[in-house]
Amino acid sequence: MIDSVRQTGVNEWEVPVGYVPGMRVPGKFFLSESLGISLESGAIEQLANVATLPGIIRHSLAMPDIHWGYGFPIGGVAAFSLDEGVISPGGVGFDINCGVRLLTTPLAQKDISGRRDLIEELFRAVPTGVGGKSTLRISPPDLERMMIKGASWAVDAGYGVKRDLIRCEDSGYMKQADCHAVSSKAKQRGVPQGGTLGSGNHFLEMQVVTEIFDPEAAQAFGLHLGQICCMIHCGSRGLGHQVCTDHLKLLESATKKYHIVIPDRQLACAPITSVEGKDYFGAMASSANYAWANRQLITHTVRQVLAKMFRIEYEDMPLVYDVAHNVAKIEEHEVDGKRMNVCVHRKGATRAFGPDTDELPLDLKKIGQPVIIPGSMGTSSFVLRGTKTAMEKTFGSTCHGAGRIMSRTQAKKSLSGKEITANLLKAGIIVRAHSENAIADEAPEVYKSSDEVVNVVHEAGISRLVARLSPLGVIKG
């Protein structure tokens, strides 16, 4: 492990104040010894840099999928006081409300095994790739509604059922959306992309439940062994990216205007109470809502395809849950024995609220929030549940996925997409993408093992394993 970092608990490490100049609080991260081998010192420096920001509460945190990112590390969590704290686009990421949802079906593995026609049909129905255009007709007024009402716009417009909304984090929308803070350029990019998947690590995957770790929680989440599910991983597309780009520029000036000293330009930020901070928050919330509506639109398309192909009912494909893993939110947490509202940044980290949290629907209150963790291509995904320990240690947060260990350029140089596709097919996994290139840089070997990452958070107690899902067919950008 890195010098001066010391172990403080099971899979729990502390970066002391003084690791970089100006730290206001220590850093804390969750990692096993074996994952420590691929830990980048630059990511720990970023974790420490975040601890210098005004108003940060308790710790700058990182999850076991930590890696080097823009300003903040990916896998980072940081909570700020509403009076003295700042908001930073680097703490949210470029893909605002990148997230993942899990849909169940009444199908069993034998129903879809080897069904290349299903994967082809999904690939045809759900637009993918960089600049992928929607087949739905989203008008500019629809876009405004998407940004204000999120998933509930989609449900009201007929793209889903009411129950979907109570199975989304924040019911699928943030009330602080402010469309006026979203540039016309961002809106222009958003209109044609409603209901599209995107590229990179985004995917739509047919999976089968292959292991149940926690029968009581699995039952409450509507999951059973051998069941076919569909996982959807995507975000706010060009709209969120443009919002991030626009506001980074504005916040770079605001950082100077408010005399905030930052150790890295990429930590551009503004007081949460400032006009610049509020504008970014409003634009970010609008993008988050767009992403929730986007995942809802894709869900609708998937349900239509499955209903038609397998003669099953649209209503028989309920949502387990939908989580955001790139977002900043105002949440109530206990700080020094007092309940208070704080601004929690999660960048490549998932909310994991424990049992008895107000936000949870009644039937999940005893169990805790479902946490959906996507695996990399060809590897397992997981469902976990939030815990009281997460509420105490991580502002109710856990990991978000496997975490990249090889750069995209390196992967394209050393791996062949064709070979990877053939190997996956041998393992019974059908992959469909626009190009071989899109497959090479998403190969299983460019990511940390998702098994190891979820084991770290399980053992540390900041979420608990519920079920394992194995891939059968995947569509990629």
Add this chain to the structure above:
DNA sequence: ATGTCC
């Protein structure tokens, strides 16, 4: 992640 450089 991203109309992978306005």
